[in-house]
Amino acid sequence: xxxxxxxxxxxxxxxxxxxxxxxxxxxxxxxxxxxxxxxxxxxx
Amino acid sequence: xxxxxxxxxxxxxxxxxxxxxxxxxxxxxxxxxxxxxxxxxxxxxxxxxxxxxxxxxxxxxxxxxxxxxxxxxxxxxxxxxxxxxxxxxxxxxxxxxxxxxxxxxxxxxxxxxxxxxxxxxxxxxxxxxxxxxxxxxxxxxxxxxxxxxxxxxxxxxxxxxxxxxxxxxxxxxxxxxxxxxxxxxxxxxxxxxxxxxxxxxxxxxxxxxxxxxxxxxxxxxxxxxxxxxxxxxxxxxxxxxxxxxx
Numbered sequence: 001x002x003x004x005x006x007x008x009x010x011x012x013x014x015x016x017x018x019x020x021x022x023x024x025x026x027x028x029x030x031x032x033x034x035x036x037x038x039x040x041x042x043x044x
Numbered sequence: 045x046x047x048x049x050x051x052x053x054x055x056x057x058x059x060x061x062x063x064x065x066x067x068x069x070x071x072x073x074x075x076x077x078x079x080x081x082x083x084x085x086x087x088x089x090x091x092x093x094x095x096x097x098x099x100x101x102x103x104x105x106x107x108x109x110x111x112x113x114x115x116x117x118x119x120x121x122x123x124x125x126x127x128x129x130x131x132x133x134x135x136x137x138x139x140x141x142x143x144x145x146x147x148x149x150x151x152x153x154x155x156x157x158x159x160x161x162x163x164x165x166x167x168x169x170x171x172x173x174x175x176x177x178x179x180x181x182x183x184x185x186x187x188x189x190x191x192x193x194x195x196x197x198x199x200x201x202x203x204x205x206x207x208x209x210x211x212x213x214x215x216x217x218x219x220x221x222x223x224x225x226x227x228x229x230x231x232x233x234x235x236x237x238x239x240x241x242x243x244x245x246x247x248x249x250x251x252x253x254x255x256x257x258x259x260x261x262x263x264x265x266x267x268x269x270x271x272x273x274x275x276x277x278x279x280x281x282x283x284x285x286x287x288x289x290x
Contacts, residue, residue, distance in 0.1 A: 032264040
């Protein structure tokens with residue numbers, strides 16, 4: 001496959017950035033959840 | 045174990061998003077053919093085009109939620125959080141559009157960047173929403189923040205038609221739309237089109253998952269401030285009662 005470096009880099013940046021945001025979001029949610037009582041979370 | 049921002053629905057969305065994304069990556073690299081003109085570089089399109097469309101979707105969602113936030117007297121903060129969360133995700137997708145577009149441009153045009161109408165208006169849209177997020181971080185009353193940022197979101201969304209039609213309005217290096225073009229003609233092979241739409245579905249699910257989690261995260265941050273404030277007030281009262289007794 002020609003230009004595989006550029007193509008691979010595009011996909012690694014795309015998937016990697018989205019996965020990083022998802023991981024950061026979940027980690028922050030875990031931290032804040034521990035400080036807020038469950039009965040104050042309307043989605044539960 | 046404290047329950048976090050996930051529910052059965054978000055877990056289902058997450059699993060489906062992962063499966064569809066895996067299919068898109070496999071199809072983009074191993075199943076779809078190379079383009080007759082652009083060769084293998086067209087494989088970047090399956091990431092580039094969906095990120096652009098989802099950025100538009102995110103900014104339109106921000107505008108709609110901002111409209112509700114302004115129009116309603118109740119639950120304005122809920123709509124404001126959706127607007128903020130959607131803009132955050134939109135900025136990430138817009139950045140990815142610019143980066144993948146730049147890498148694709150290097151392969152097809154021989155340059156990472158040109159001050160071309162499509163690229164320039166896209167960069168302008170990205171910078172506008174970075175500014176929107178900066179305004180959201182200004183300290184102050186949450187309802188005042190909601191009103192202020194809602195007005196900006198309703199003005200900023202007007203840039204999207206300018207970006208989308210920039211390739212028609214001005215002479216542009218960027219190709220015209222292969223799918224959402226004014227004459228309604230789809231200029232893509234069936235499997236390529238299916239993979240592209242799979243990418244749009246995958247990224248839409250990811251967008252929904254991220255926005256749901258991030259707006260709940262904002263709600264948790266607000267609740268944390270209230271819980272902390274309540275605890276501080278209770279401690280102060282207890283101090284007052286203690287000193288009055290002695």
